[in-house]
Amino acid sequence: MSEMNNEVITVMKLRTIGRHVRESFKSIWRNGWMTFASVGAVTVTLLLVGVFYVILMNLNEVANSIEEDVTIKVLIDTTATPEQQKALETELKSMPEIKSVVFSSKDNELNQLVDSFGQQGEILKLYEQENPLNDAFLVKAAEPETTKQVAKKIEKLESVHLVNYGQNDVDKLFKIISISRNVGLVIIIGLLLTAVFLISNTIKITIVARRREIEIMRLVGATNGFIRWPFFLEGLWLGIFGSIIPITIIAILYKNIYGYLAPKLEGNFIQILEFTPFVYQVSLLLLLMGCIIGVWGSMMSVRKFLKV
Amino acid sequence: MIVMENVYKKYPNGVVAANGIDVAIEQGEFVYVVGASGAGKSTFIKMMYREEKPTSGKIIVNGIDIAKLKSSKVPLFRRSIGVVFQDFKLLPSLTVYENVAFALEVIEESPRIIKKRVMEVLELVNLKHKTRMLPSELSGGEQQRVSIARSIVNSPSIVIADEPTGNLDPDTSWEIMKTFEQINSHGTTIVMATHNKDIVNTKKHRVIAIDGGMIVRDEQRGDYGYEA
Numbered sequence: 001m002s003e004m005n006n007e008v009i010t011v012m013k014l015r016t017i018g019r020h021v022r023e024s025f026k027s028i029w030r031n032g033w034m035t036f037a038s039v040g041a042v043t044v045t046l047l048l049v050g051v052f053y054v055i056l057m058n059l060n061e062v063a064n065s066i067e068e069d070v071t072i073k074v075l076i077d078t079t080a081t082p083e084q085q086k087a088l089e090t091e092l093k094s095m096p097e098i099k100s101v102v103f104s105s106k107d108n109e110l111n112q113l114v115d116s117f118g119q120q121g122e123i124l125k126l127y128e129q130e131n132p133l134n135d136a137f138l139v140k141a142a143e144p145e146t147t148k149q150v151a152k153k154i155e156k157l158e159s160v161h162l163v164n165y166g167q168n169d170v171d172k173l174f175k176i177i178s179i180s181r182n183v184g185l186v187i188i189i190g191l192l193l194t195a196v197f198l199i200s201n202t203i204k205i206t207i208v209a210r211r212r213e214i215e216i217m218r219l220v221g222a223t224n225g226f227i228r229w230p231f232f233l234e235g236l237w238l239g240i241f242g243s244i245i246p247i248t249i250i251a252i253l254y255k256n257i258y259g260y261l262a263p264k265l266e267g268n269f270i271q272i273l274e275f276t277p278f279v280y281q282v283s284l285l286l287l288l289m290g291c292i293i294g295v296w297g298s299m300m301s302v303r304k305f306l307k308v
Numbered sequence: 309m310i311v312m313e314n315v316y317k318k319y320p321n322g323v324v325a326a327n328g329i330d331v332a333i334e335q336g337e338f339v340y341v342v343g344a345s346g347a348g349k350s351t352f353i354k355m356m357y358r359e360e361k362p363t364s365g366k367i368i369v370n371g372i373d374i375a376k377l378k379s380s381k382v383p384l385f386r387r388s389i390g391v392v393f394q395d396f397k398l399l400p401s402l403t404v405y406e407n408v409a410f411a412l413e414v415i416e417e418s419p420r421i422i423k424k425r426v427m428e429v430l431e432l433v434n435l436k437h438k439t440r441m442l443p444s445e446l447s448g449g450e451q452q453r454v455s456i457a458r459s460i461v462n463s464p465s466i467v468i469a470d471e472p473t474g475n476l477d478p479d480t481s482w483e484i485m486k487t488f489e490q491i492n493s494h495g496t497t498i499v500m501a502t503h504n505k506d507i508v509n510t511k512k513h514r515v516i517a518i519d520g521g522m523i524v525r526d527e528q529r530g531d532y533g534y535e536a
Contacts, residue, residue, distance in 0.1 A: 013416060019413070216397055217414045218383075218386070219397075220386060220387070220414060221383045221385070
């Protein structure tokens with residue numbers, strides 16, 4: 001007898017694992033429609049999770065790239081002497097929160113303005129004779145998030161006429177992302193719980209169908225772990241099967257979208273996430289979520305029915 | 309060896325099924341447990357294999373106080389006893405051989421030992437020629453013998469039987485009795501709850517009579533004592 005007791009403590013044997021896997025697949029097959037419904041629920045959930053995730057991550061990337069590009073335009077007082085201008089430049093360059101300072105003459109500024117208006121900009125060329133614009137320093141903050149504070153600080157410096165920056169647009173974009181993230185989260189949690197519930201019901205059917213088997217197992221001294229394994233695996237398979245279709249669809253979709261958008265965005269400061277490794281990350285995330293949903297659902301039923 | 313000391317059992321609904329039980333059953337004994345339905349016979353039996361826990365008192369089986377045994381240790385304890393029921397509790401989709409082997413497979417015994425032990429016990433209960441049959445193809449007595457084979461395949465020191473002949477006709481009951489006596493002759497303790505007056509009065513063994521949750525009579529080579 002003691003020889004037998006020792007065996008329980010040893011690591012699970014290969015044929016035991018084989019047995020559990022076999023039993024779990026038998027149940028999946030036997031539960032037919034419930035299996036189908038659970039896998040379907042996981043599929044729908046993960047597909048939505050995946051699409052949301054891809055969109056949000058890319059919006060985030062776009063916002064970041066815009067933010068990276070936010071420039072503070074420091075307009076120099078027209079009355080400033082070249083010495084004062086030099087002093088301002090030195091001062092800006094000495095500030096630790098500033099990454100770069102580039103001078104842009106008023107002629108250069110006008111050319112850019114003309115360019116930005118395209119065809120209609122031709123009329124602005126009239127100003128070439130008497131340029132009303134200011135010379136400017138184009139300043140980039142070391143941390144894009146601190147742009148606002150840096151701009152405020154520069155405003156107070158001498159010889160500064162005006163400070164412009166595009167932070168408000170970026171702030172708005174971040175707000176939109178944050179709202180859509182919260183809305184998405186609520187929807188996803190709702191779907192997640194539905195999927196868990198369906199899986200737990202499927203496993204419940206398995207447990208009820210195998211009540212007598214479980215009763216005998218307990219009677220002859222099978223451990224709770226041994227009894228639980230096939231149900232645990234059944235849940236796991238349901239989760240994994242449910243993640244296959246979403247992973248495939250999202251990978252194909254993203255490949256096409258990336259293939260379409262990436263060339264158009266070439267040379268632009270706006271970026272979307274590259275196909276690799278992003279799609280691998282999404283796939284891994286979906287697979288992991290499928291596993292968690294499946295195991296969670298099955299553990300819920302098992303706990304209730306096996307009174308462990 | 310089974311020892312009960314001052315065992316009480318009160319169910320949540322208020323029923324007192326064991327009201328101060330003291331008893332000692334030596335290794336190798338053959339014991340009948342008799343009593344009317346609802347006398348506390350089933351609870352007495354169920355406490356021996358830790359299907360029920362006593363409210364208070366000690367139940368020592370093979371040196372372990374199973375009243376205090378942690379749930380996680382129950383599976384190991386169960387491997388040292390065999391249990392037989394009135395309704396056989398066989399798995400209908402498994403053959404005779406598979407039903408018996410099941411008890412060893414789920415405790416992860418090696419295939420070599422399983423094969424050897426299953427054939428041994430099926431020979432002992434005289435079913436070696438029907439290993440490939442399903443329970444539905446067997447008579448009641450044969451099904452009960454499969455269930456007995458399953459209970460002893462793990463070489464337990466104690467076999468507990470809860471009315472094993474309750475569903476069987478008299479001739480078949482005698483056959484089952486013979487099997488139990490044979491197992492007992494190898495040194496295995498048998499505790500058998502029964503309503504079968506003929507058997508108790510003919511095959512003389514110790515009789516423990518239970519009424520109102522108490523042992524009201526405990527005799528070596530006793531009689532059934534009730535008018536069934």
